[in-house]
């Protein structure tokens with residue numbers, strides 16, 4: 001008797017989903033580099049900077065830590081994070097309301113699983129919020145933002161979506177300084193959003209993974225205006241250069257403890273606990289010392305100067321793009337070239353990025369991966385393909401209040417300047433009617 005293979009049943013929520021855009025572009029760029037191609041990697045948003053020495057030393061001396069930890073995280077780390085929260089935002093949180101996870105990305109997925117409601121996200125937003133919701137079968141409401149508003153969500157836009165159906169359970173994720181735009185909210189804008197969220201009982205996940213990379217060190221949080229309804233999200237990946245360490249954290253308000261506990265249930269049944277040596281090392285990162293403060297200031301001024309320079313280069317070529325205020329992204333809009341793209345058969349941001357990669361070796365991600373319409377020629381450029389250790393060493397030689405100049409940027413971040421030049425030349429080479 002022949003035995004047939006069982007029918008394969010794919011969870012329908014996964015249909016149409018592939019490898020996450022950021023991960024896929026990184027794998028692809030690395031493959032192209034291995035084939036000997038000349039690729040400038042501006043796809044994945046990975047910090048170019050090394051982990052601070054004191055944090056690396058803390059990891060070395062914790063290598064023997066071998067036991068599973070509590071699912072919510074190492075007590076000393078949760079205390080350090082709660083302290084840090086008071087120091088930074090003046091908001092007191094019980095260490096019991098801090099949870100540590102294997103990357104904030106995983107915590108976000110677990111949160112979306114534990115919270116039964118719709119997801120509200122601005123467009124553009126980071127590539128993974130919506131696929132996570134889709135995997136879980138949640139309804140997703142994108143709120144389209146505008147270039148003229150710095151791609152930031154406006155309070156009246158949020159009001160509009162909540163007003164129609166005020167009783168619906170909603171989770172809103174906002175991320176600032178923003179991936180993918182590098183722009184961020186003022187305290188006043190955050191207050192306006194907080195007022196709407198409070199009125200409609202929207203739970204806010206405030207993704208502040210780039211908070212410490214505000215280029216002027218002026219980051220403010222919505223948690224200051226809506227402490228009772230905001231879950232703060234952060235981690236080591238961006239400011240501390242430790243993306244591969246996979247350590248993220250959430251800080252809950254007391255009245256969302258039911259949600260915290262539901263997440264811990266899921267965590268305990270899935271990842272059990274976060275890597276023990278990494279958590280021990282992270283204590284040093286959140287306790288801070290002078291070396292870390294200096295490191296942060298140098299990261300910020302390099303990113304600020306570099307972001308401004310490539311923004312100006314693209315603007316001079318006729319591209320609409322806002323100067324970043326934080327993080328290491330810009331979000332150019334190439335729509336002024338739409339007619340000339342059409343002559344090459346380029347009809348979407350995905351095709352535009354494909355062709356750019358083919359022609360120039362510059363790898364960036366299309367705006368459509370961030371929730372923008374396919375036909376809009378936006379893209380995200382992560383300006384991170386440079387040696388952050390050398391750049392930090394160079395910045396240490398500069399006077400404390402001086403921004404790196406052109407010579408510095410050419411010397412330490414030359415590939416990024418080269419990428420901007422390749423893009424502008426490519427735009428010049430587009431056919432004309």
Ligand code: GLU
Nearest residue numbers: 022023043044045046179
């Ligand atoms: N957040 C980074 C990015 O947007 C990389 C991490 C990831 O997507 O998993 O490129």
